[in-house]
Amino acid sequence: MTTAIGITLALLGPFGAATMPKAETVLVLEPSDDNPRNSEGDFVHLDDGRILFVYTHFTGGGADHSEAHLASRVSSDAGRTWSDQDVVLLPNEGGCNVMSVSLLRLDSGAIALFYLRKNSNEDCIPYLRTSTDEAKTWSDPIRCIPRQGYFVVNNDRVIQLHSGRLLIPASLHGLPGKGFFSRGIAMCFLSDDGGATWRQSASTLEAPAGSKSGLQEPGVIQCEDGRLMMLCRTDQGCQMRSWSNDGGDTWSPAEMTNIRSPVSPASFERIPKTGDWLLVWNNHTGIPKELEGKRTPFTLAVSPDEGRTWHHLQDLYDDPDGWYCYTAITFAKDHVLLGHCAGDPKVGRLSRSKITRIPVDALYR
Template sequence: MRGTIALMHTTLISTKSSRQWQGIPAIERAANGRLWSAFFSGGPKEPDADNYILLTTNEGDGRSWADPWPVVDPPGRTRAYDPALWHDPSGRLWLFYNQANLEERDFSVWAMTCEDSHSPAPTWSEPRRIELGVPFAFRLNKPTVLSTGEWLLPVPWARSAPEGWFVGPGQLQGVALSADAGASWSFHGAIEAPNWALENMIVERRDGKLWMLIRTGAGVLWESFSSDRGRTWTESAPTGIVNPGVRFFIRRLASGRLLLINTPNPKARTSLFAYLSDDDGAAFGPGLLLDGRERVSYPDAVQTPGGEIYAMHDCDRGGPGEIVLNVFTEEEILAASPR
C-alpha cells in the first residue's frame, strides 16, 4: 500500500507560534465554501490540564487562514481536547470535543453547534454534555450518517474512571447512536482490541453492514462489524492495514469509493498516504503521498461538492507544530503508481 506523489496544493495553515505545542486537527467546509479547522494546544504537552481548543477559518480557497483563537477553554483544572468538526444533514456545524478533570475524575464528551457556519464569526450554542452513561468516554472522529438517517458517533470508553488521563488495556470501543438529529443519544458496543485501542471510525458498506476500524498498538488496524445498525458488534480481528498505532481517516466519497488516509508503517509516524477502494475496503489501490516527513499524523478530511478532497494533518507538534492542508482529487490518487 505504498505509492508516489502527484501534483496537489499544499498549504501550511498554522504553526505553534508562542504556544509550546499544537496538533490533532479537524476540518470542515460550509456550503458557501468557507473552511473551518480546529486543533488543540495549551500547557507544555498533550495531555495536560491546561489543554484548550483553537479554531481558525478561511474564505474558501484554503490558502489564507485567520490567526487561530481559543474556542473552548474550560476553567480550573479541566482540559479540553480532540476536537471534531462536522456538518450534519441540515447544515448545522457541530464542534465535538472532550473534557477531562483528574481531581473530579470526570471524562466526558461535549458538543456545541452553530447555524451560520458561512459566517467568519458564527454564533455558537452553549456547550452541552452528551450523556452516555459511562464513567470514562472520549471521541475524536466525525459521526457517520446511516442510510436510515441515524447518526453514529464512534466513542472509546471504559467501565471505570482511571486515576490518570488514560485507561490503557481496559479501553473498549463503542458508538453513540442518535435517531433524533443529536437531541439524544443511546450507547452501544463493548469491543475489545489490543492495547492502545482507540479512535475508531465507522463506514456503512453497500450491503448495509457497518465496518468499524480501530487504531491499536499491534502494528495493524483492527476491525469489527455490525449487522443491526450499531446495536451489536462482532468480536474484533486484525486487518491487513498496516498502521503504527496512530489516527487514520476513512470516509465514503460521493463517487462511492472509500477514501483511506493512513501511515503504512508498523512502528513510526512517518509518511502519510491517501488510498482509494472500489470494493468497500476489501482492497486499496496505490497511495498518493501527502507528506513524506517524519512525525506526521492525525489526518482528517472533507470532500467538496465539486469532488476536491481537503485533508488536514499535523507535523512535529512540539517542534514547529505545523497544521498542514492538502487539496487533491480522486483522479490524482488513481494516477499514483505503486512502488
C-alpha cells in the same frame, strides 16, 4: 453479523507506496512558546461557500492534558488559502482542556460541533453544541455520554447515518477510582433525536488477550447497503476491524486486517466524485526496522469496493523523522483537503499541524 472478508493492498514502490507528486501544503500551524501545540481539527463547509477549520490550540504545554481551547481558521477559495489569525471558537471549559473536534452538517441544516471536555485522567467526555447561524453562535453544551469515565474520541470521527442517527465511536480508557488504563475498550454512543439524548451501544469490543493497547481510537464508515465498518488502532501490527448490521448497536468481534500500521489511527471517508473510499494511515507493510513503531510514512489508498481491496497506494509524506496522524478529511470542488499532525522530534511530534490539498484525480495515479 457480516462474515469477515479479506483486505488486499495493491503494493507499489518502497514500503508499499509510490510518492504523490501533486500535493500542496496550504496551511502550516507552527507551535510557539505561548502556543506549544496545534492538533486534532476538523472541517465544515459553510453556506456562503467558505470552509471552516476548527482545531485544538494548546497554551499550557504540549501534552494531551495541557490547557487548550478550540480555535478556527477559514478559507474563501475552496481551501487554497486560509485566514492568517486564529480566532477563539470555544474557550477552555475543562479542568485540563477541550480538544478533538468533529464537525457535521446535520440533516436539519444545523452545524454540530463535537469535542472532548477533559477534566482528569478519569474524566474525559464528548459534548455537543449546535449552530443555526453558520458557526456565529453556539447552543449550550449537551453531554453525549451519560456514564462517568475517560473516553477517547478522535477528531473527525462522529458521523450521521443514512437513517439520521448520530454515532460517536469511542474507546474507554479510565474509570472513577481506577485511573487511566491503556487497554482501550471500543464502543459507540448513539442518538436518534438529533443529539438531544444518547445511549451506549449494546456491544463493547476488546482486542486479543495479549494486547496491551486494546482497541483504541475507533473510526466508523457506512456502506451503501447500510452496514457499518469500524477500524481501531492496536499494538497488533495492524488496524483491527468490526462490522455492524444494525446502525452501530451490535458489532462483530474485532478481527485482524492486512492494513499494516503502528499504534496509530487510520482515517477514511467516501470520495463524493467517485463513491470510492479514501484511506489515510501509516502504511507499515514491509517497513524498514528503523521505522518500526513510528508514525511515518503518511500513506493514501483508494478502495473501489468499500474496503475489500485497496489500490493506488501513495505516500504523501515519508520523512523518517516525521509524525503524521489524526487526519481530518473533506472535499472541496475537485480537491481533497487533509488536516493532520505533521510534527517531528525538534518541534514535538504532535505540535505542528498542516492542511494539505490534493487533486482528487491524483488519488488514482
